[in-house]
Amino acid sequence: MQVADNMAVSIHYTLTNDEGEVLDSSIGEEVLVYLQGSGNIVPGLENALVGKVIGDKFTVRIAPEEAYGELMDDMIQVLSRDMFEGIDNVEVGMQFHADVSEGPGVVTVVNIEGDEITIDGNHPLAGVALNFDVEVIDVRPATEEEATHGHIHGEGCHH
Numbered sequence: 001m002q003v004a005d006n007m008a009v010s011i012h013y014t015l016t017n018d019e020g021e022v023l024d025s026s027i028g029e030e031v032l033v034y035l036q037g038s039g040n041i042v043p044g045l046e047n048a049l050v051g052k053v054i055g056d057k058f059t060v061r062i063a064p065e066e067a068y069g070e071l072m073d074d075m076i077q078v079l080s081r082d083m084f085e086g087i088d089n090v091e092v093g094m095q096f097h098a099d100v101s102e103g104p105g106v107v108t109v110v111n112i113e114g115d116e117i118t119i120d121g122n123h124p125l126a127g128v129a130l131n132f133d134v135e136v137i138d139v140r141p142a143t144e145e146e147a148t149h150g151h152i153h154g155e156g157c158h159h
């Protein structure tokens with residue numbers, strides 16, 4: 001059975017950046033189960049999995065535009081300290097929920113100079129090429145309900 005749209009796919013993966021640093025891994029944890037063709041995982045990885053079968057192992061390097069996007073300068077803003085009313089000690093590295101154009105997102109304080117506070121709303125992996133080391137563990141057709149919901153119903157599913 002091959003990976004195609006509306007298949008439930010189980011994979012083990014290790015994600016590294018170009019420096020070889022491990023950013024995430026399912027090894028020693030539960031397999032990742034996702035619905036192919038529904039954008040559950042980054043587009044580049046979904047594309048790389050098309051046609052794969054159980055037992056396949058491969059590595060793929062995914063450019064930022066096929067992963068979490070390029071770093072966008074307009075996601076970085078300088079705000080005045082007045083905007084942080086009610087927060088006593090704004091520090092570099094603090095994260096806040098903010099309403100950004102694509103819906104609620106997380107912004108991180110990246111610089112403070114006097115009353116000017118710079119925040120960055122980019123995804124932490126924006127601008128980063130992702131190197132995935134993947135093993136296909138299982139491939140099965142999704143149920144009609146899963147296909148309709150756009151995600152997989154496994155153990156620990158809420159409904």
Ligand code: ZN
Nearest residue numbers: 149151153159
């Ligand atoms: Zn559901």
